[in-house]
Amino acid sequence: xxxxxxxxxxxxxxxxxxxxxxxxxxxxxxxxxxxxxxxxxxxxxxxxxxxxxxxxxxxxxxxxxxxxxxxxxxxxxxxxxxxxxxxxxxxxxxxxxxxxxxxxxxxxxxxxxxxxxxxxxxxxxxxxxxxxxxxxxxxxxxxxxxxxxxxxxxxxxxxxxxxxxxxxxxxxxxxxxxxxxxxxxxxxxxxxxxxxxxxxxxxxxxxxxxxxxxxxxxxxxxxxxxxxxxxxxxxxxxxxxxxxxxxxxxxxxxxxxxxxxxxxxxxxxxxxxxxxxxxxxxxxxxxxxxxxxxxxxxxxxxxxxxxxxxxxxxxxxxxxxxxxxxxxxxxxxxxxxxxxxxxxxxxxxxxxxxxxxxxxxxxxxxxxxxxxxxxxxxxxxxxxxxxxxxxxxxxxxxxxxxxxxxxxxxxxxxxxxxxxxxxxxxxxxxxxxxxxxxxxxxxxxxxxxxxxxxxxxxxxxxx
Numbered sequence: 001x002x003x004x005x006x007x008x009x010x011x012x013x014x015x016x017x018x019x020x021x022x023x024x025x026x027x028x029x030x031x032x033x034x035x036x037x038x039x040x041x042x043x044x045x046x047x048x049x050x051x052x053x054x055x056x057x058x059x060x061x062x063x064x065x066x067x068x069x070x071x072x073x074x075x076x077x078x079x080x081x082x083x084x085x086x087x088x089x090x091x092x093x094x095x096x097x098x099x100x101x102x103x104x105x106x107x108x109x110x111x112x113x114x115x116x117x118x119x120x121x122x123x124x125x126x127x128x129x130x131x132x133x134x135x136x137x138x139x140x141x142x143x144x145x146x147x148x149x150x151x152x153x154x155x156x157x158x159x160x161x162x163x164x165x166x167x168x169x170x171x172x173x174x175x176x177x178x179x180x181x182x183x184x185x186x187x188x189x190x191x192x193x194x195x196x197x198x199x200x201x202x203x204x205x206x207x208x209x210x211x212x213x214x215x216x217x218x219x220x221x222x223x224x225x226x227x228x229x230x231x232x233x234x235x236x237x238x239x240x241x242x243x244x245x246x247x248x249x250x251x252x253x254x255x256x257x258x259x260x261x262x263x264x265x266x267x268x269x270x271x272x273x274x275x276x277x278x279x280x281x282x283x284x285x286x287x288x289x290x291x292x293x294x295x296x297x298x299x300x301x302x303x304x305x306x307x308x309x310x311x312x313x314x315x316x317x318x319x320x321x322x323x324x325x326x327x328x329x330x331x332x333x334x335x336x337x338x339x340x341x342x343x344x345x346x347x348x349x350x351x352x353x354x355x356x357x358x359x360x361x362x363x364x365x366x367x368x369x370x371x372x373x374x375x376x377x378x379x380x381x382x383x384x385x386x387x388x389x390x391x392x393x394x395x396x397x398x399x400x401x402x403x404x405x406x407x408x409x410x411x412x413x414x415x416x417x418x419x420x421x422x423x424x425x426x427x428x429x430x431x432x433x434x435x436x437x438x439x440x441x442x443x444x445x446x447x448x449x450x451x452x453x454x455x456x457x458x459x460x461x462x463x
Contacts, residue, residue: 068100158209290444390431
């Protein structure tokens with residue numbers, strides 16, 4: 001039976017007979033034997049196999065083996081004389097499943113830029129850095145589910161197709177069944193007649209599962225979503241994706257204080273779990289990508305997050321000796337440089353900013369008694385800025401209707417959302433976390449396109 005290389009490296013003992021399957025990372029030929037490193041993706045390190053002439057079809061088989069080839073190797077584990085490895089595999093048989101022509105295989109053993117690797121996303125997961133990223137991504141996803149399941153949250157699957165705009169931003173992908181060369185027009189010829197489309201109205205790819213999560217929280221109390229979301233924002237930057245994953249819990253009978261407590265505990269849990277599950281990968285990131293990766297994790301795990309109001313944050317920024325590119329003024333949204341100054345320079349730890357001006361936040365956030373600010377909160381992390389955004393939701397029907405009208409949303413289009421305030425309304429709160437931003441923070445990777453297997457961005461939809 002085949003064994004995963006990670007298990008062999010951790011638990012294997014000299015004298016055991018094992019079979020491994022994977023892809024060749026390197027081959028070094030000597031006079032009487034050769035070293036072939038095999039990696040199956042389960043760990044950063046591969047398993048060095050020693051292949052000598054006693055292996056059946058030694059010469060012919062060795063000719064077919066090169067970097068990138070897929071193989072199955074059977075043999076006996078022996079103590080390795082080489083530094084940095086406990087065991088190696090003395091091969092008794094090798095089968096080659098698929099060859100990789102070294103003249104054209106693009107992942108030869110040399111340093112490749114991340115920009116180049118994005119052009120071969122079908123192969124880049126075989127590199128040390130990207131394989132480590134995706135193992136960490138898996139560990140973080142598992143930790144997220146563990147966190148909520150242990151707290152009796154219900155995981156719900158919210159729709160990817162939607163007729164409503166949760167954020168009110170208008171940057172949404174339209175989904176249609178129309179023949180785009182023959183779009184039907186309304187009677188006045190001024191717009192497209194979506195009543196003839198598949199759903200009978202205009203449909204979009206969702207920007208958030210929050211509104212549907214609120215529906216489910218009104219029946220199950222504590223729920224969370226974890227799935228893909230989409231933004232048609234034409235931002236070709238290292239911080240934006242057109243398709244990304246969101247984690248969005250919603251809690252009934254919860255206020256902003258409870259929301260902040262859960263969000264802080266959530267981040268601490270995920271970082272602890274990843275450090276425990278992927279220690280070699282995290283050490284790799286700390287050595288090769290960003291030497292503050294482990295320090296950042298420690299800062300999040302072992303510090304109580306700072307808490308400050310938006311108004312006080314503006315005062316701190318205005319008094320700062322730092323020259324910011326973007327203006328600082330009450331009523332303006334905080335930019336990444338402001339957020340990072342607060343978390344990195346001023347508080348030097350994760351910081352929660354609350355009570356933002358109502359006009360820069362979404363319509364569903366609970367209006368404070370001053371009628372100027374809302375019960376919103378953002379968690380700012382060193383190295384990245386905002387990592388979580390959340391709020392106490394507006395549970396008062398009349399106030400919510402007024403807020404929707406103020407941002408020019410038609411309340412009749414959200415009749416079902418308003419019904420939640422008519423039938424057993426309760427204080428409730430939630431937050432959203434962009435999963436890829438979290439993976440960036442954990443790994444220190446600078447470009448968000450390198451923490452998702454197949455990035456979708458402006459002019460980029462390959463693979």
